[in-house]
Amino acid sequence: MAISSKSKVAILWRGDRPARDAARAESSRLSSIFEALAHCGIGAEPAVWSEDLTDEVRNQLLAMDGVLVWVDPISTATGARRNALDGLLRDVARAGVFVSTHPDIAAKMGVKAVLHRTRDLDWGSDVALYEDEPSFRAAFPARLATGIRVLKRNRGNGGIGVWKVEGLDGATVRVKEARSGGAPHVVPLDTFMAERQADFEGGEPLVDQAFQPRHLEGMVRCYVAGDRVAGFGHQFVRALAGPEDGPSSPRLYSAADDPRFQRLRALMESDWIPAMAKRLAIPPDTLPVIWDADFLLGPKTPEGDDSYVLCEINVSSVFPIPAEAPDALAETTRLRLAARAARKAGA
Missing domain, CATH: 3.40.50 (Rossmann fold)
Structure with missing residues (x-):
């Protein structure tokens, strides 16, 4: 019609x-x-x-x-x-x-909790969800002992409420906030955890994701219109890196047929988007008319291909976008x- x-x-x-x-x-x-x-x-x-x-x-x-x-x-x-x-x-x-x-779709897709709800999909990683401050205090130190973690407020943008946390001696941590633009600082672990109390206000959880060691190799942003890939953006992101790693690079945009990302495109369209929609109980015809998913590189597959680790989905203010989008x-x-x-x- x-x-x-x-x-x-x-x-x-x-x-x-x-x-x-x-x-x-x-x-x-x-x-x-x-x-x-x-x-x-x-x-x-x-x-x-x-x-x-x-x-x-x-x-x-x-x-x-x-x-x-x-x-x-x-x-x-x-x-x-x-x-x-x-x-x-x-x-x-x-x-x-x-x-x-629609806000109800944004509440399912455009929050960091999506990393936990879809953690067993092929784009998933080691992710924990803390529903309240007592669960955070009880479980976070043990997870931190396994390696560097990235804590994320459930809602945010522009690096607001994202921290790279590295345990030093069991009692102190080195913390780098994504939006600060400054150098990492060292604080007592108890102090850092106490500062997170406000992040649970309004019933919001905190998401805890394992730090991805290949983060300096670049982030791929996959732009999607409904359930079809509409383009890509590639950027070297330094928000959670040290000053010695240099500044972030501008994001470079390309069309959906960019040969570098055809494996990612196929995974998104044939597998990951349908699986996410089913998991989150989102009818495919209500997916946003424009949204994006940010991926870091994960471990190489046995065949030598890059794997991709989801680190964020954006649905609220997706712009700029590739010229074709x-x-x-x-x-x-x-x-x-x-x-x-x-x-x-x-x-």
């Missing part, structure tokens, strides 16, 4: 009143998304949101067929969370508006809207 030429979506990002008043598709950092949607016959308009604009934005979204969302879980500028936005998105979704990424995003959006229109017409 063809999508109506009158179908419209809003593209939503965080901003204040002046930013909302000044927002234009052609001058937005997401201009390539607006253009790709237009090529698919979908009208799109900006929807700049902040907590004090919620009612106004709600009225705007209720007049749309869909809304595509670019808002981080935690603002790197202010630390603000998006609880009010998630409530708004659930409201408009219940009213029949297509939302991507906006078209994949737009086509996925078109298909989702057409399917919803067909269901509505047949109801």
